Amino acid sequence: MTYPSVLPATFVSRPNRFVAQVLVDGTPVSVHVKNTGRCRELLRPGVRVWLTPGTTPGRKTPYDLIAVEKGERLINMDAQAPNQVFGEWARAGHFLPDLTLLQPEHRYGDSRFDFYWETPTRKGFVEVQGVTLEEDGGVYFPDAPTQRGIKHLHGLTHCLSQGYEAAVCFVIQMAQADFFAPNTRTHPAFGEALRQAAQAGVQVMAYTCAVTPDRLTMDRPVPIHL
Structure with missing residues (x-):
């Protein structure tokens, strides 16, 4: 499977299971997390994550968080x-x-x-x-x-x-x-x-x-x- 128009970001925090705060080119952005699991060992402040544009018109989070770097590993965390x-x-x-x-x-x-x-x-x-x-x-x-x-x-x-x-x-x-x-x-x-x-x-x-x-x-x- 492929994702369109991916871009890197820096993870900041996860206020709840569905939303994360990231920095895209230094700008704070709220994004949708496509995994409701804990993922505490993955989503740590400062790690590099990867985003793809959301497909639902008019939603508040413009991007989906789909992958995260853990050291040298790239881990896809899209639950779908x-x-x-x-x-x-x-x-x-x-x-x-x-x-x-x-x-x-x-x-x-x-x-x-x-x-x-x-x-x-x-x-x-x-x-x-x-x-x-x-x-x-x-x-x-x-x-x-x-x-x-x-x-x-x-x-x-x-x-x-x-x-x-x-x-x-x-x-x-x-x-x-x-x-x-x-x-x-x-x-x-x-x-x-x-x-x-x-x-x-x-x-x-x-x-x-x-x-x-x-x-x-x-x-x-x-x-x-x-």
């Missing part, structure tokens, strides 16, 4: 991007080569999964999670407790019992990662739910992305430590 890049990757034949249907936002039972897919002989669901938390080369999800994430893992397990295949794909929104692991320190229940889902047969995938200020593309798998 993982679904889009997974969809592009899957439609290009990298998920299943004989894919005949990839339907986003598909409801099944009491869950709405990110994707429903079909091949001539198989069918299943995929839940996509974006990963921005990095520590000492490892990457972790979630960065804050997520009951919704646990619910979807239980839902994927239920799909298996109904004859579907099921997978969860962790899209790592940066280029370098030694491994992926659930963030059991922040949310041990999510880690346990992920291990139970994997033991039941839910496929667990984790892929880094090629990242530039104006582009995000799924790249390569990394080891998974459950």
